[in-house]
Amino acid sequence: MSLGHVLLGLLVPGERHGYELKRHYDARFPAARPLASAQVYATLARLARDGFVQQQEPERVGGPDRTAYALTAEGRAELQRWLEEVEPPSPFVANPLAVKVTVAVLIAGGDAARDYLHRQRAAHLERMRVYTRTKTAPGAALTEVLAADYALEHLNADLHWIDTALARVAALTEEITP
Amino acid sequence: MNHQITARGVVKSYGNSPALRGVDFAAARGEVVAITGPSGSGKSTLLHCLAGIVRPDAGSVHLDGQRIDDTSEAHRSRLRRSRFGVLFQFGHLVPELTAAENVAMPLLLAGVRRREAVTAARNWLERFDVADLAGKRPGEVSGGQAQRVAAARALVTEPEVLFADEPTGALDTLASEQVMTQLTRVARSAATTVLLVTHDARTAAYADREVVVRDGTVQGPPPLAGTPGPGAPAALRSTP
Ligand SMILES: Nc1ncnc2c1ncn2[C@@H]1O[C@H](COP(=O)(O)OP(=O)(O)OP(=O)(O)O)[C@@H](O)[C@H]1O
Ligand SMILES: [Mg+2]
Numbered sequence: 001m002s003l004g005h006v007l008l009g010l011l012v013p014g015e016r017h018g019y020e021l022k023r024h025y026d027a028r029f030p031a032a033r034p035l036a037s038a039q040v041y042a043t044l045a046r047l048a049r050d051g052f053v054q055q056q057e058p059e060r061v062g063g064p065d066r067t068a069y070a071l072t073a074e075g076r077a078e079l080q081r082w083l084e085e086v087e088p089p090s091p092f093v094a095n096p097l098a099v100k101v102t103v104a105v106l107i108a109g110g111d112a113a114r115d116y117l118h119r120q121r122a123a124h125l126e127r128m129r130v131y132t133r134t135k136t137a138p139g140a141a142l143t144e145v146l147a148a149d150y151a152l153e154h155l156n157a158d159l160h161w162i163d164t165a166l167a168r169v170a171a172l173t174e175e176i177t178p
Numbered sequence: 179m180n181h182q183i184t185a186r187g188v189v190k191s192y193g194n195s196p197a198l199r200g201v202d203f204a205a206a207r208g209e210v211v212a213i214t215g216p217s218g219s220g221k222s223t224l225l226h227c228l229a230g231i232v233r234p235d236a237g238s239v240h241l242d243g244q245r246i247d248d249t250s251e252a253h254r255s256r257l258r259r260s261r262f263g264v265l266f267q268f269g270h271l272v273p274e275l276t277a278a279e280n281v282a283m284p285l286l287l288a289g290v291r292r293r294e295a296v297t298a299a300r301n302w303l304e305r306f307d308v309a310d311l312a313g314k315r316p317g318e319v320s321g322g323q324a325q326r327v328a329a330a331r332a333l334v335t336e337p338e339v340l341f342a343d344e345p346t347g348a349l350d351t352l353a354s355e356q357v358m359t360q361l362t363r364v365a366r367s368a369a370t371t372v373l374l375v376t377h378d379a380r381t382a383a384y385a386d387r388e389v390v391v392r393d394g395t396v397q398g399p400p401p402l403a404g405t406p407g408p409g410a411p412a413a414l415r416s417t418p
Contacts, residue, residue, distance in 0.1 A: 118390075118397065128383035136359045136384075152380055159379045163216065 003035075003043050008052060008071060008079045015056055015070035018044055030144050044069055052078050097158065101165055102176065110173035114166060121162050128155050182207040182371055183339060188227050188237035190220075197223040199394040200237065207338070208369035210362055212382035215391035221375045222343055224391060228373060229262055229341045230254035241339075259288065263337035263370075267347040269328025271316040277303060278312040281331045288335060302330035306360045322353025329361050339371045346381050358384045 010016065010024050018040050026034050047053040052075035056068040071079075097120060104113040134140060135148035185203040189196070197220045205211050213221050226232035228239055230246055231254075239247040246257060258264070271280045281299035286292065303309045306326040308319075316324050325345065332340055345361070346354035362384045365372045376382050390397050 121390075122388070125379060125383060125388055128379060129385075132380075132383040136363075152383070156379050167216075 003039065004047055004052070005079060005082045007040070007043055007047065008075050008082075011053065011069060011071040011075070012079070015068045017066070017068050021069075028143055030147055032147075047075065051075075095161075097162070098165070101169070101172070105169070105173050105176060109177070110169045113169050113173070117162050117166050117169070121159060124155050124159050124162070128152055128159075131155075180206060182242060183228060183373075184240045185224070185228060185234075186238050186240075188224070188234045188239065190223055190227060190232065190234050196394055198227065198234070201391070201394070201396050203228065203389065203396060205371055205373060207371055208366070209387070210365060210372040210374065210385040212385035212388045213373060213375045213391060214377060214379070214382050214388055217377065219391045220394040221377075221391050224396075225341050225343055225373060225375050229264065229339075230257055259284070260335070261338045263332035263335065263340040265328055265332040265340065265342040265345045267344040269316075269324050269331075271324055271328055271331070273316050276313050276315055277308065277319070277327045280316070280327060281334050284331060284335045298334055299330070302334045303327065305364055306330045307356070320353075322349050322356060325349060325353070325357050326360065329357060333364060333368075333370070336368060337370060339373065340365060341373050343375045344377070345374070346376065346378065351380070354378070354381060 006025065006029075007021055010021055010028070016024070019037065021044075022035050022037055022040050025032075025040075044053060048055050048069070052072060053069045054072050056070055058066045100116055100120075101113045104116050131148040131152050135145045135152075181204040183203075183205050185201055188198050188201045188203075190198040201220075201224055203224065213224060215221050223232065227234050227247070230239070230249075234247055237247075238245055241257070241261070246254060249257075271277075272283070275283070278296060278299045281302055282292075282295040285295035285298055290298070300309060300312055303312055306329055308323055308326045308330070311319050311323055311327065316327070319327070325348075329345065332342075340361075342361075346357055349357065358381055362372070364370075372385070374381070374385055382388050
């Protein structure tokens, strides 16, 4: 997913200033890292260069802050093309947890790995409680609920892995310790 | 801390195989506690010991400071009807009765008059968003709907403690969410203690805390996230 496509999407309802785009992004995607303004302006400049957005006349003389951007026909077509593509499932699943388990076994044995996994499980579940509270709070916005659902399912997948890993620590210790 | 329900050194075996090997447990009034752990680790057995359904071989269970595990079956059964609520994976609704009649049943058994019992039942169905199913029989509603009816029935007597064993075990994500959201909302507003056995972390995340049962024992509370426990080897303590 590229930030460019997300900004194009946020311009569909009408032209917006860079700072408005940042505000909408942060509100629409509360679980994402907040955008840096510099990142927004750099991306808008690239989109303008490619003809996907058009810079509007500044309302008054001033900094780039005052400049609004509008989606062009090319921009709309690009957005359509992007929506028709599915996201490729990531070929590399980074798993820092697995690395830690292996290192724990090597450095201090199976009990250290189990101890780590128990603590990691508690930390994951604590985070899941936070997301659950967010999404069940009365009046939670659906964008927040969807973001929480996604985070919960991923944390839950990690927890399944942690439980399986706990059951495999003994065998792993046998295999990798000399 | 003032605990409402406590277990000390609870041991329970089935034949020669130990299901619980000396479990300590405590919950405060109004707490929602998830009891998790691998299959066969002893979660249900622990819940049954706490609810007075199963008698431990050794150890004790106290409710508000009163020992309950060594009392007669009649006494424990009265306790279950008056102060406890139970909810299982498959709600075990009576198939011949309508949803409203199922929910009213515990009140009728407790001697509440029919009209009042039915009114209360409808209120509880309302709180679980299934008031429109009052006249339906269990066979005519979905699993998720039946489970919400069962939850209403478990809470209609306004129990002090609700014992729930895999209440979302047979439901999909959205149906589980509905049951758990309503259940915890209702329990929290009435300060009902909920002891919730589940193997699903998404369900456990509705609780205030988690107690993990492994191999018939309960682990102590884990140290705070991010701070390696005292048992962690020095080499791991400074992991960046
Ligand atoms: N009524 C019974 N008779 C004989 N053995 C039993 C009985 N109930 C439980 N057990 C045994 O006691 C142990 C603990 O069972 P328990 O039902 O408490 O586990 P659990 O954690 O609830 O598992 P699950 O997640 O599969 O429901 C298991 O080894 C089980 O086989
Ligand atoms: Mg069980």
